[in-house]
Amino acid sequence: MKKYLAFIPFFLFVVTVHLLTSWTDTLYYLTQMTMSAYYCLLIIGLCVVMGYAGQISLGHAGFFAIGGYISAALTTSNLIEYRDLPLVRLLDSMGMLMTGQDIYGDTLIVITPWMACLAAVILAILLAYLIGIPALKLKGHYLAMATLGFGIIIYRIVLATPYFGEADGIAEVPAFVLFGDISVSGDFSSRVSNYYIAWILLTLGMVLLINLIDSRVGRALRAIHGAEDAADSMGVDTTAYKLNVFVLSAVFAALAGVFMTHYNGSIGPSEAGVMKSVRYVAIVAVGGMAHLWGALIMGITLNFLSLRGVFGTYDDAVFGVILIFIMLFAPNGLLRINFRHVATQLLFFRRAGKKEA
Amino acid sequence: MTAELFIQYIFAGITYGAIYAIVAIGFNIIYNTTGIINFAQGEFVMLGGMISISLLEYMALPLAIVAAVLITMVIGALIEVVFIRWLERPSVLRMIIITIGISILIREVALHIWGESVRSLPYFIGDEITSVAILGARISPQVFWVLGTCTVMVLLLGLFFQATSIGREMRACAANRTAAILCGIDTKNMVTFSFVLSAALGALAGCVMSPITYSQYNIGTGLAIKGFTVAILGGLGSSGGAIIAGLLLGIIEAFSVSVLPLSFQEAVSIAILLLILFIRPHGLFGSKDAAGLKDF
Numbered sequence: 258m259k260k261y262l263a264f265i266p267f268f269l270f271v272v273t274v275h276l277l278t279s280w281t282d283t284l285y286y287l288t289q290m291t292m293s294a295y296y297c298l299l300i301i302g303l304c305v306v307m308g309y310a311g312q313i314s315l316g317h318a319g320f321f322a323i324g325g326y327i328s329a330a331l332t333t334s335n336l337i338e339y340r341d342l343p344l345v346r347l348l349d350s351m352g353m354l355m356t357g358q359d360i361y362g363d364t365l366i367v368i369t370p371w372m373a374c375l376a377a378v379i380l381a382i383l384l385a386y387l388i389g390i391p392a393l394k395l396k397g398h399y400l401a402m403a404t405l406g407f408g409i410i411i412y413r414i415v416l417a418t419p420y421f422g423e424a425d426g427i428a429e430v431p432a433f434v435l436f437g438d439i440s441v442s443g444d445f446s447s448r449v450s451n452y453y454i455a456w457i458l459l460t461l462g463m464v465l466l467i468n469l470i471d472s473r474v475g476r477a478l479r480a481i482h483g484a485e486d487a488a489d490s491m492g493v494d495t496t497a498y499k500l501n502v503f504v505l506s507a508v509f510a511a512l513a514g515v516f517m518t519h520y521n522g523s524i525g526p527s528e529a530g531v532m533k534s535v536r537y538v539a540i541v542a543v544g545g546m547a548h549l550w551g552a553l554i555m556g557i558t559l560n561f562l563s564l565r566g567v568f569g570t571y572d573d574a575v576f577g578v579i580l581i582f583i584m585l586f587a588p589n590g591l592l593r594i595n596f597r598h599v600a601t602q603l604l605f606f607r608r609a610g611k612k613e614a
Numbered sequence: 615m616t617a618e619l620f621i622q623y624i625f626a627g628i629t630y631g632a633i634y635a636i637v638a639i640g641f642n643i644i645y646n647t648t649g650i651i652n653f654a655q656g657e658f659v660m661l662g663g664m665i666s667i668s669l670l671e672y673m674a675l676p677l678a679i680v681a682a683v684l685i686t687m688v689i690g691a692l693i694e695v696v697f698i699r700w701l702e703r704p705s706v707l708r709m710i711i712i713t714i715g716i717s718i719l720i721r722e723v724a725l726h727i728w729g730e731s732v733r734s735l736p737y738f739i740g741d742e743i744t745s746v747a748i749l750g751a752r753i754s755p756q757v758f759w760v761l762g763t764c765t766v767m768v769l770l771l772g773l774f775f776q777a778t779s780i781g782r783e784m785r786a787c788a789a790n791r792t793a794a795i796l797c798g799i800d801t802k803n804m805v806t807f808s809f810v811l812s813a814a815l816g817a818l819a820g821c822v823m824s825p826i827t828y829s830q831y832n833i834g835t836g837l838a839i840k841g842f843t844v845a846i847l848g849g850l851g852s853s854g855g856a857i858i859a860g861l862l863l864g865i866i867e868a869f870s871v872s873v874l875p876l877s878f879q880e881a882v883s884i885a886i887l888l889l890i891l892f893i894r895p896h897g898l899f900g901s902k903d904a905a906g907l908k909d910f
Contacts, residue, residue, distance in 0.1 A: 311707070313707055313710060313711075315714075388888075391888075391891070391892035392888075392891070392892070395891060395895060396706070397706035397707065397710065398650075398651040398706065398710060399846075399891055399895055401653075401710045402651075402839070402842055402846075402887065402891065403887075403888055403891045403892075405839065406839065406884040406885075406887050406888050406891075407888065409839065409880065409881070409884050410881045410884050410885060410888075413877065413878060413880050413881040413884075414878075414881065416877065417875065417877035417878055417881075531835060532718070535714060535718065538711065538714075539715075542711060570726075571722065573718060573721075573722055574718065574719065574722035574723075576718070577715045577716075577717075577718030577719045577722060578715070578719060579715075580711055580712070580714065580715030580718070581697065581712055581715035581716060581719065584708050584711045584712045584715065585697065585701070585712065588705075588708055
């Protein structure tokens with residue numbers, strides 16, 4: 258039960274933020290908190306890949322974009338012209354279609370968000386296997402470049418394909434009705450409920466991952482990170498573990514993309530950009546690599562500040578500086594920083610004598 | 615496809631290919647002495663072009679280029695001294711992240727200095743419309759400047775590594791670092807030299823390519839990825855392989871335009887990168903067994 262203790266302050270924080278903002282009449286902060294929570298869903302998934310399995314991925318914005326774009330494209334492309342096609346009829350008879358109206362009042366027939374979400378996740382899983390099976394055989398620089406390449410290809414595709422709206426992205430994405438009256442949407446009236454939806458999803462993700470790393474899988478992953486060859490010779494199927502964790506994190510990223518897109522009502526190519534992937538890596542690094550709560554805390558803090566525009570035009574630069582400084586002075590994360598050690602390093606430019614993590 | 619168009623594509627291909635080869639050689643120089651891939655390699659090319667364009671206001675073109683190359687060399691040395699020199703046996707993951715951070719930092723500084731505008735140096739001879747006819751195709755003289763400069767750079771580099779004592783010390787450092795230390799070679803200085811050298815290569819390439827390809831604050835990432843593709847394709851660490859692979863990638867990329875829309879050009883070269891990484895990570899010419907021993 259000890260591992261769940263950290264959820265108590267977590268829930269207190271979530272409720273406190275809501276109460277504070279409603280008392281001080283600053284509920285608009287909840288919008289950024291909601292978005293930060295969705296980004297964090299991706300970040301905690303990446304944290305397991307980087308921190309526990311020890312594999313770098315510079316392509317997670319790509320999976321986020323797959324989730325967001327597939328969901329947005331399917332729930333906005335009008336099938337009314339094709340309604341007599343057998344495939345569309347089949348989808349309709351299975352309850353996978355819904356009707357709506359566009360801004361001009363014309364009738365739309367689109368795929369329901371649930372189905373679009375399912376399609377997005379399935380595509381993310383397929384692509385994660387496709388890219389993961391060969392890529393995870395690579396190490397270090399090669400893996401970094403391969404995942405970076407994957408991210409750029411996704412970015413180039415969404416930027417150059419008319420179906421995905423090219424540079425404009427996709428707007429007018431409908432609300433995602435979860436059940437009853439509860440739906441993921443950017444509607445002002447449902448800001449509070451959306452805030453809780455996002456944080457409940459994040460909590461579910463955390464519970465899943467905390468249990469995962471506390472299990473046989475987690476121990477195997479730590480063994481892989483510590484010494485892959487040793488783990489291999491002890492009978493740990495290193496390839497399968499690395500691959501499955503990578504795919505799981507891709508699913509987290511795709512889901513984050515789906516929910517974020519329905520929440521914002523739109524998605525643009527910048528979500529697939531290389532800088533986004535680098536930013537996620539930076540946040541995991543600041544959080545301490547193998548530290549889910551650290552990644553969560555830093556993810557919320559930095560994304561919230563960034564979304565509030567605190568960093569201004571230096572947004573990307575801030576994350577670059579964070580990357581460099583964390584990796585130079587605190588490779589184990591900001592929360593485990595050894596200030597005396599850093600001070601001596603900075604003052605005398607001593608060489609970092611401690612063993613690498 | 616007509617013969618003229620074919621030759622036009624070939625020349626466009628080898629022009630870009632020569633640039634990619636130079637970036638790849640820059641990767642190799644640093645990789646050989648340190649075992650790390652400097653993800654900020656493409657930024658040196660960007661800096662060379664941008665600095666020379668800014669300096670052009672105050673001095674003649676050749677002087678501006680020389681000054682830009684020297685300034686970029688200083689920046690390369692600073693990067694090594696400030697960020698890398700004092701780390702003891704850093705892990706590969708840590709070095710990747712640090713050099714990515716450095717490249718972001720350089721790019722953002724460039725954005726704040728030069729803005730988002732696209733600039734270029736003037737053509738070294740004539741202007742945009744000056745051209746030389748070769749077998750019916752019209753080739754800009756600047757293409758020959760690029761090819762000539764790249765050839766001279768590669769030849770001088772070969773001479774440097776074979777004939778000068780610093781060059782030999784750098785090769786010793788690449789071959790066996792511990793043995794080099796035992797022979798009294800200051801390997802730390804060799805690492806700094808390798809950064810200076812690859813900064814110089816990148817900056818000069820950035821200057822000569824600027825009239826044709828233009829310079830902008832964000833060209834570094836694309837060049838770095840293509841340079842890396844070439845370095846892997848030619849076998850990481852091998853300069854000869856890099857040249858062949860560079861020309862190959864440049865030509866493939868040039869011809870991809872005739873099949874796919876221009877906006878997919880980058881996706882094509884990255885797809886090639888992924889294919890190579892997945893099928894032949896030791897490169898077209900490298901040995902699989904030797905690659906297995908390397909610590910990527």
